[in-house]
Amino acid sequence: MTAATCDREAARERFCEAIRCAAAKAVAMDDVWAKHNIQAIPAERVTRYRYSVETRQFMKDQTIVKIEGRPFTHGAMRHCFRMKKLATPPQSASNHRFHGYGWSRALNYVAKCYMENGQIATSQEAKDAVLTDVTLQYEAMHWAERFNEINPPKKIDFIRAYAIEFVDRPGKPMFAVERFIAGNDSYGLGFLKHNTNSGFVDLEERRKTPQVFSAHSFYSSQGKRLVADVQGVGDLYTDPQVLSMDYRFGDGDLGPRGMALFFKTFRHCDMSDSLGIPIFPLSRNELRHQAKYSDDESTFSEGSSPYREEMKCRFKQLDFNRQMRKSVLLRPIDLESEHKKDTAKRTNISEMSTSIRRSLRQLKVGSPCVIKRHQSDIDEITSSLNIGLTDSIFDHNAFHRFESGEIRPRNKRRSSSGSNDEDGEGQRELTKPTRRGSMVPKRQPTPPMKITEETKSNLGRVHYHLACLHGADRFPEIVQTHEESVDEKPSHDFFSVVFHLCHAASLKNVPACLALARARVGLDTFVSPLLKSNVIPIDFESSKEFCKRALASDRSNALPKVAAGCLLYQIVEDEGTAGDVEKMSILEEILQLMNVSVEEKRIIKEHEEKKSRGKADVLHVGDKAEGNYFMEGTYYPGVILEISDDGNSVTIQYDDDGSSETLSNENVRSLEPPSEILAAQTFALSDEEALGIINTDEECPFEKYDLMAKLAELKAKNGNSSAAIALYSNAAELALNAGKVKTANSWSERAAELDT
CATH class of the missing domain: 3.30.200.20 (Phosphorylase Kinase; domain 1)
Incomplete structure (x- = not known):
């Protein structure tokens, strides 16, 4: 028996003995x-x-x-x-x-x-x-x-x-x-709240286990879930909130935006290292702000919220917290209706070409910097932009380990800048002494957690939402100001916006790639109005690379990819350097994505109809599902043929061979719409529905028939008359249905000319 096995057995025996003692006390107690x-x-x-x-x-x-x-x-x-x-x-x-x-x-x-x-x-x-x-x-x-x-x-x-x-x-x-449950934990503490669905609130105890558990739930679920609102007596918890990528868990489920709020305040510690949890990268300003807090300060602004145990009734506290779950995303400007206005002027989507050409002229003559920046700021943005065009790698550095797998030691001394660690990780370990001198036994470190492609995709979405939160002025306390430019202090930390957009792009998040592509050609972006203020220098080659990165992503719905394709086409057309073959390839990909988008909308509509019949997770005849084939433990997809009168058993017909089998409900799982299709526009709620926002970056600047006509022109120019005729005819039909009679007639005439 190995030493690691002995340690596990000893830990298990201690845990069982503690349970036996607790049970004996419970029986003996009145x-x-x-x-x-x-x-x-x-x-x-x-x-x-x-x-x-x-x-x-x-x-x-x-x-x-x-x-x-x-x-x-x-x-x-x-x-x-x-x-x-x-x-x-x-x-x-x-x-x-x-x-x-x-x-x-x-x-x-x-x-x-x-x-x-x-x-x-x-x-x-x-x-x-x-x-x-x-x-x-x-x-x-x-x-x-x-x-x-x-x-x-x-x-x-x-x-x-x-x-x-x-x-x-x-x-x-x-x-x-x-x-x-009643009483206190082993430290004499009663009912405690350790974190919320929007960041830390534990002002005094700062226990590591609850916070590390929340982070572990994210990576263990491949980024689909994060358990927050961890509260209870000792390590027995109750009334949690689960955050999900599809907003399926009620009003308190803030989805990836709630996850972003958690990771912004999560402090990676020695326990995170030993359990194999990767480091969630934070920007320089975020780390500086995090390092300001001593162990007696909060990392979440509560105001006068009565979160503490002083509340006389625990259940009133729980209900109060439930109400707070719904409102934590409100910004100060949201609370003052008289000041509700969009201060960021958006470029009219139909004027994209004009804006790009203006940026081309600025690139030739040079343009002044609107926001004053130091060399270190410029270096930070340059470094981030380089990250954005490189695939993320989760190697030993991401897990704070040596190449051998051993955990790297932490230096608890903090530098004058607020960051710590000789190894440059920069995220402070919680250094509060163990209570009452208790000793934590040494243990073998857990191997690093597996980071799948789905985990990377969901991590990218979390980084993108954190960038959006910064752009929405959610964290004004993080904004760094140089002494000579106090009066020019921006409304939010645009460096953190760029940092998280680039990390999201590195993880192939399409909306992040699209936002960066727009910013690099001087276009407005939904994420932050400040990115157009020469925070990001104009670079058309970089913009095209971000567009191509968006188009190459295989874990996104089609809508933002269509917008990225349109931007790419407009850039190469205005530059005038691309050949016909490249233009045709881009147009063909955009049109194909438009067709995929139509199919995605059909799937979403079907799911909405299913939800209207009742709770979406309830099985109905005709639904797609998975059955535990002959109770062997392997689930195969099929269609529900029949549901018993008492609702406790289901007959499923399998897709592969057409055979059918009757199973109990416990052995049948509902199949949701394909996650690769609905990775961004989720089937429970979209970000727009859940948070009341409109992502203007994803608006398509071209009608489908205009793109078809452009492609037809290029096909005809290159001698492919049959393809050009078909495209002109289809474009004319779509234009006619849209009320564009004159345009439709001209394309029909063009098709007839090519046919003679």
Whole structure:
């Protein structure tokens, strides 16, 4: 047996012993709810809903509970009731028969329900909210299990939660249920909030485990999930928020923008290194700002928000936090309606050619710098732009290790600039001493986490959203100002905008490539109005490379790629240096992408129709799904042919050989629209829908029939008359449908001339 295996066995035995001790104390302790005499309350029959992360389905069974008639506390959104449930429900359910069936020793639970007009809500919206809460808890539990598998210094867990429906009550109200936890952790601390869905808020304890777990959940899920709002007693957590790439987890799911807020404040530490988590790069100004904070300061601006434990009621705190989840992205300007105006003038998309030609003239004669920059600033932007045109590599440096795999030692001394480390990593380790002198045993480091192409794609999206947040003035405290230009202080840190755009482009994020391509030819970009102010020097070759990088990406929807193709075509046409073959190739690719975009819209529409029939994750006849073929553990795609009357089993016909099989719900998984098609415009919510923004960079400046006519002209010029005739005819038809009668007639005549 190896030393590493012995260490794991010893750690496992210590963990099991701690659980046994906790269980013994729980049995020996008097029932904290005994005085409420809940066992005297008549029992009620309920349907229990338990969620499966693997199948994305709810499993149902029947049980009996006893619950108080009045809430013992409430928050802004939910009321909380004391409840008891037998550990093992009896085979038959009869209230009078099981009134005294071991209820005095039954486990204590908290049942939470949503309220409407002072009454328990029974609407479908309220029930969906309860099911979403349960889904969040199970999702978090799943990623906690993945975290524990790598043997962290401290194991974590989330309270098991499920939903119950009171089938005999009017309206069949639904409650979210979880075990009641009380007391303090091993450090004497009570209920603590460690982070939120938008950055750190733990002002005093700064524990590493919760923060590292959140980062691990992102990489373990290949960037599709990030568990935030980690809070609870010790390392037993509750009421989390899961952030996702498709905004599927309710109003508090801020998607990739929430992930960006987390990583901006996440401090990579020795535990991150030992667990194999890669470093998330931050800009120079972000690192300087992060290094300003001592261990007693916050990394998230709370204002007067009552996040602390001083709140008398934990459940009020949880509800308050739920409300805060929805509003953390508001900027100061958003709160002042009288000042709501777009200060950034956007270049009219139809004037792209004029703007490009103007930039060409400026490039020849030179133009003054609008924003004063020092040489170090210019060097930083140049370095970032070089990164943007190079594929990201996750080598040993990204994991803070030597080539041998050993972790590089950290230097805890900080330099005068605020950054640290002899190795140049620059991200400060948390140096607060271990509480009460406890010693953390040495452990073998975990191998670096695997970074897949999907992880890279989602990382690129996070960097892009962080650039957008900087461009939206979300972090005015980070803006660096030179003493001689205090009056010219910009509204946001455009260096961080460029830094994260370039890292996103390095990860082949198409919107980031498009924004950089526009900025390099002097066009406005949705991301930041300051990038046009000669922050990024004009360089047409670089712009074309960013456009080509966008077109070559295979993990994006077609719409931004169409815009990148149009920009590339306009540049080569205005430069006048490209040949006909190159122009034809670009036009053909744009037209093909336009056709793909139409297909993507059809898929999205089909999914929206599916959602309108009910919850999107619920299976329906005709849906695409995967079945556990003959219970062998391998899932194959197919189509749902039939669903049983009780809804507990499904008949699926497999795509490969046409055979069919009847399986339980637990062995069938819903198939979402292809992720490679919907990587940017997601099937639950788009960024525009979720955040109320419009990405003007992705607007196409040309109509499809105009592009077809341009291609037809080039085809005719190069002797391919048959292709030119077909293109002119199709362009004429599209133009006629769009009401462009004169244009359509001219193209029809041109097609006729070529046909003679």
